[in-house]
Amino acid sequence: MLRHPPVRRLARPLTAATAFRVQNPRRTLFSSRNERRSGRAVENLNLQRLSRQSEDYYRNRRIFLWSGTVAGFISFIYTAWKLKVALSNPTKLDTNLPSSESLVAPGAADRKVVVHDEEGREIVPTGNSTVPTFPRTIDLPSYTSPITTTSPTSPDAPTTKQMLTSASGTTEYTLVGLGLRTVTFLGLQVYVVGYYVATSDIAALQSALTRKVNPIATTLVPSERGQLRAALLDPAEGERTWDELLAAGVPARSAFRVVPVRDTDFHHLRDGFVRAVQARAGAETVADDAFGESMRQFRAAFNRGSVPKRKELLLVRDETGQLSIAYDGGSSKKEGGSAPGRQLVGIVEDERVSRALWLNYLAGKKVASEPARKNIVEGIMEFVERPVGTVASQVVPVVNVQA
Structure with a gap:
């Protein structure tokens, strides 16, 4: 006889709430998340x-x-x-000449170079194509005659009637060193400046500098020359040395020859010179009434027009410290024409003006032309390595002006 399996009975009847919980179990902390994802984009973001x-x-x-x-x-x-x-405008006028050149002896690269022009005059290359050379020596007359001024307030009016070529007697000046003045961080070239000393006054300069290092010597040995070079290149010591020499009238006669490498004007040059003089003279000197009158005379000398490139401006200091300013505008006519030549345009008698202007090139923390200052020092080293008074065979070093 067949038996039916026993029917299992629920202990509790299945209600609607129980059926809902069975179909939708409650989610707990340990329960797994439903893998089904909603179609909404916000729930699909991955932070x-x-x-x-x-x-x-x-x-x-x-x-x-x-x-x-x-x-x-x-x-x-x-x-x-x-x-x-x-x-x-860099050129090939520098000291990097091959040893086969006739200007440089084989195996003597450190020897100085002497160059002569077509007329046999000694010249010194500058390294600049616009102003390629400077004369080794120049002859200048005495600057003692007064200036005849017609109208100092008019920039177009002539400021003098005196021609330097008519002065009686001339003095030979020898080039000590030269360099290029540049401005701005781009190194724009403005002018070439050369420092000249009266040839007959070089012996006094030699003696003063030699005694500064060795009071009993007539010439300096290499170690002593190195000591003097370091002193002249030092900003504080160099300015102190040159200030003492200039105040004592050593050298008695000297000059700076300025030749622009680009077109400029007197007002532009004047502003640079005035700033340099006022910076070197000091606050007490600038505040002095006599010095202020001298600076007005200095400005009046530059109350003129343009200065084309390659034209010569001379700043000459005599034994009394008097500053004479001369300008050579040249002539467009050929030889035989009425060329104006060097013309005296101003005189400043106050010695403090010329001394401050000289210091602007010779010494200090900041000079108008660092290449010129260094080359002047090297020229002086050529002087002091020879006995005092024997500079007839002095050879001025060639300057390699960096672009």
Whole structure:
């Protein structure tokens, strides 16, 4: 006889609430999340992925900006360098001559170079194509005659009737050193300046500088010359040395020859000279009424027009410290024409003006032309290595002016 399996009975009847809980179990902390995802986009966001994408974006953005900054800076430097080279007009007039050249003895690269022009006159290359050479010696007359001024307030009016070529007697000046004055960070070339000392006064300069190092010597040995060179190149010691020498009238007669390498004007040159004099003279001197009157005389001498390139401006200091300013505008006519020649345009008797102007080139922390200052010192080293008074065979060093 077949038996039916026993029917299992529920202990409790299945209600509607129980059936809902069975179909929709309550989610707890340890229960697994339903793997089904909603179709809404907000529930599909991955915050870590978005954070990584944001970091990558800003990192790439920083790299791009820094790359542009570096590239722009390099381009600026390269453009400035190319502009400087283009404006400098570099030439081959330098000391890097091969040993086969007749100007340099074989195996003597440290020897100085003597160059002669077509007329046999000694000249010194400057390294600049616009003003390629400076004369080794110049003859200047005595600057003692008064200035006849017609109208100092008019820039177009003539300031003097005196011609320097008509002065009685001349004095030979020997070039000690020269260099190029540049301005701005681009190194724009303004003029070539050379320092000349009356040939007969070089012995006094030799003696004074030699005694500064060795009071009983007539010439300096290499170690003593090195000591003197370091003193002259030192900003404080060099300014103190030159200030004492100039105040004592050593050298008695000297001159600075300024030749522009580009067109300029007297007002531009005047402003630079005035700033230099006021900076070197000191506050007490500048405040002095007599010094102020001397500076007005100095400005009046530059109350003129333009100064074309290659024209000569002379600043001459005599044994009393008097400053004479002369200008040679040249002539467009050929030889035989009425060339004006060197013309005296102003005189300043106050010794403090010329001394401050001289210090602007010779010594101090900041000079008008560092190449000129260094070359002047090297020229002085050529003097002191010879016995006092024996500079007839002195050879002025060739200057290699950097572009």
